[in-house]
Amino acid sequence: MPTLLRKPERKEISLGVTLVHEVKESSSPLEYVGFSVIDINPGATYEEQLTDWECCVVVLTGKVSVTAGSDIYESIGTRESVFEKIPTDSVYITKEERYTVTAETDARVALCYAPGITKRNNRLLLGENIEKEHRGIKMNQRTVHNILPDADDYADSLLVVEVYTESGNWSSYPPHKHDQDNLPAESFLEETYYHEQDPKQGFVFQRVYTDDRSIDETMAVEHGDVVLVPAGYHPVGVPDGYTSYYLNVMAGPKRTWKFHNDPDHEWILKRKES
Helix, strand or coil: CCCCEECCCCEEEECCEEEEEEECHHHCCCCCCEEEEEEECCCCEEEEECCCEEEEEEEEECCEEEEECCEEEEEECCCCCHHHCCCCCEEEECCCCEEEEEECCCEEEEEEEEECCCCCCCEEECHHHCCEEEECCCCCCEEEEEEECCCCCCCCCCEEEEEEECCCCEECCCCEECEEEECCCEEECEEEEEEEEECCCCEEEEEEECCCCCCEEEEEEECCCEEEECCCECCEECCCCCEEEEEEEEECCCCCCCCEECCCCHHHHHCCCC
C-alpha cells in the first residue's frame, strides 16, 4: 500500500468551502512543506491566521480576491482550467499574517506552506509576468511556469512551480533528487506534487525511490491526487493520449534548488536532439 500517495478528502470546513487536500507536519513525513487544496463557491470566504509559516496562494482555477493584513488583491486568477496552460496569479503571504480568500466564481486554490524566517512584504505574483520555460528533448519534454523560483528573493523557504508534460513524455526525468544538504552540489528540499490529468480519467505513473531503496514506491496517480517526496528520485511518466499537469511545492533549510541525477540514467542527457 503506497504511503506517499494522497487521495482527495473533500471535507466541507465552512459554508461554501471544501477542503480537498491537507498535508501537515502531523499527518505526513514532511518537515518543511505543508500543502492544501480548497474549493470555494462564489461569495464564500476561507480565512487563516499564519503563525511561523509563510504561504503562497495559487489560484489554480477561477477568480478570487485575497486580503493579507492591509493588502487587498481583487479579482485575481486567469483560467477556467489548468489545461488552458496560461500562467496563473498567486499571492505570497508572509508569516504571522491573517489572510482571507473570497471566491468571485467557482474556484480551486492551492495553499503552499513553508517555514517563515523573517517578516516580509506580501506580494502579488501576476501570471502575466511569468514566462513559459521549455525543458528537455526527445520524449523528455515539458513546459514550466516558475511561480516562486529560487532566482527571485520573494520568500524565505518556499519554491513553487507548475509543469505540463505532454502525451507519451516523461517529466522530472532523468530521475533526480535533492535530499542532501551538500551545497553547492545538492540541496535538501522536500516536495509535494499536486496532479491533474487531461482528460480527467487519465493517470500517470510516479516512482519515488532512494539509492538504498529505503523508500521505493511506484504509484498510479489519478486526477486530483497528491504525491509526497520526503527524499529520493521522483520521475513521472505520462501515458499516450493524456496530458499531465502538476504543481510542485519545495522547501528545505536553504532556499536553493540544486539536484543530483541518478547516475544509472544520466547517460540519456548526452544524446543529441534530432
